[in-house]
Amino acid sequence: MRIVVTVKFVPDLQSHRSFTDGTVTRTADDGTMNELDENAVEAALQLKEALPEGEAEVYAVTVGGPDAVAAVRKALQLGVDHAVHVCDESIAGSDVFGTARVLAAAVREIEKDGPVDLVITGMAALDALTSMLPTALAAELDVAQLTLASSLAVANGVATIERHMPDAHETVTAPLPALVSVTDEANTPRYPNFKLIMAARTKPVATWSLTDIGVDPAQVGAMASRTTVLDASTQPPRENRVKINDTGDGGVQLARFLIERGLA
C-alpha cells in the first residue's frame, strides 16, 4: 500500500498570527506543521505498521514557500518514508483550487513509481480553517472522498471511516484509491523520539518545481486565484472588560451585567 499524507506549514497556533500583503505570514521561526496533519501522519503510520514490513510506504507532501520544508521534516521525524516539498515562486498566492491542482500533480508524479492507494489529509488547517482542500484534492484526483474521519480502517481494498455529522453518526466506505481527511479524534499522534529525529536528518527531501510535475504556472498562484484579500486588519481588543472576584454575590452581578446589556 502506498499512502500520501499532505501536510501544511502554518503559523504556530500559540504565536501571534498575521497577514502580509493579503496572505498569511509564514516564517520558519514561528511556523510548524499544521497540528491536525499530525493526526493524518499518524493514521498513515498506523496503517503501515499494521502491515508486514516492506508492504507499505508513506510519503509526506507539502506545497509552500522555502520555509514550508519544516512541515515535511517534521513528518520525517514522525517516521514517514519519503518527503516531498513542492516549492515554486509561481505558487505564491494560490487559492485552494491552485493548491489542490499542485498537490494532485505531485501525487501523480509519485504514482510514476507505483499507484497511490490512499491520500490522507487533516480535516482543516488551523490557520484559516477552510476545510476545503480535501474535497478539492479528491475532485482533482477524481477519487472517492471520505471526509472528517474520526476513525479509519482499510481492509480488502476498501476504506471505512466513522464520522460525526451534526445530526447523525455515520459509517461510510469507499473502494481505494480514496482520499480521507481525519479529525483529531482519529488517533493520538506520536512524539518523535531521538532515534527517529537522528534518522530523519539523513533522509532526503525531494524539492519539486512546477516544471518537475508538469503544472502550468499560469493556472496557479495569485494571478489564477479566484479570490483576492483586499485588506486585513486586526480586530480591536474588547474594551471595558470587567473581571470580578466572587465574594458572595458574583452570580447576582453576572445577572445584572446580562440585564444591563439587554442580553437577558
Place this chain on the structure above:
Amino acid sequence: MTDTMVTVLVEHRGNEIAQPTLEALTLARSIGRPIAVWMGEEPPAGAVTALREYGAEEVRVVAIGDRARHSGTAAAVLAAATADSAIVLMVSTFFTKEVATRLAIATGAGVVVDAAGAALVDGRVETTQTVFAATWNVRTRVNADRAIVTLRPNTTQAAPADRPAAGEVISVMGMLPEVRETVVSVTPVERDAGVPLSEAAVVVAGGRGTRGDYTLVRELADVLGGAVGASRDAIDEGWISHEHMVGQTGVTVTPVLYVACGISGAVHHRGGMQASGTIVAVNIDPDAPIFEIADFGVVGDLGDVLPQAIEALKARRQG
C-alpha cells in the same frame, strides 16, 4: 439592489427551515433577486410560505431525498439549479463547505467560506470575515464571474421582505453523478429541544470545571433561551455528546452571548467561539486564559455563581 440572481441553498431539518437561511435570504435581498433552492424531500407548504415572506422570487425544489446528503451529488444538482445565478449563498457547515468546493470546481466560481457579510462592489462580490480566532478582519474580493459564499449564522439580522414575493415552486433535476462512497450506517443523534448550537443566539458552555454535571449549565441555558455547548475535554470524558463540542474541530459558534463555565479557554476552544458578541466567563482560576477575552468575568466556583445568577434571572422574569 440589482438584477443579479442570488440563490440561497435552504438549510433545513426535515420540514423546518433553519434560521440562518432566513438571514441569508435577507442578505440576498440586499444584493439582488433572491431565489431559494430546497434539496431533499418536497418542502411543506409552511416552509414555502416562509421563503416567500423572506423574498424568494422562486423556490426551486430538487427532490432527491437522502441523496442530498452526499456533497458531490448535492453540488452536481445545485450546478443545474443555480446555472443562472451569479451568486450562491449557503449557511456555513462542514457539509456546505464541501458542496461549495465541488460546485466551484464545476462552475469556476470563487469561494469564500465563513463570511460575515457580502455585497456587490463594482460588479464584484466582496465579503467580510474574521480569521485567526476572530483576531483579524479580512475583506475579500471574488475575481471570478460567479461567487459562492458560505455565511456564519447570526451575522445578518433576519427580516421579512416588505411584502411576500411570488416564490413560484419549480421542480429542478440535474444529472446525478456516479457515487463511490457508500453510507453503511446512520445513527441519528438525539437533538436537544430548542435551537441547534451552531445557530443559537445564546450559548452556555460547560467544560471540565463542571465535573460532568451539566444541570446548572442547562438551567442557565434554559433561562437565557440558549443552547448548551461544551469543551473537547467534556466530550472526551463522555459527559455530553459530540455535537455539543465548540471549537476549532467542533462547531464554530458566533452567538450574541457566549457564557463559558469551567472552561480554561485553550486556543482550540477559543478558535470556535471568539467571534461571539459578548463573552462571559465563570472560572475558579483567576489566570485562566478565557478571562483574556471575556467582557465579563467572574472568578469563582460555578457551583456558587451559576445558581445565584439563575435565580436572579428567574426572579427578574417573574417580577
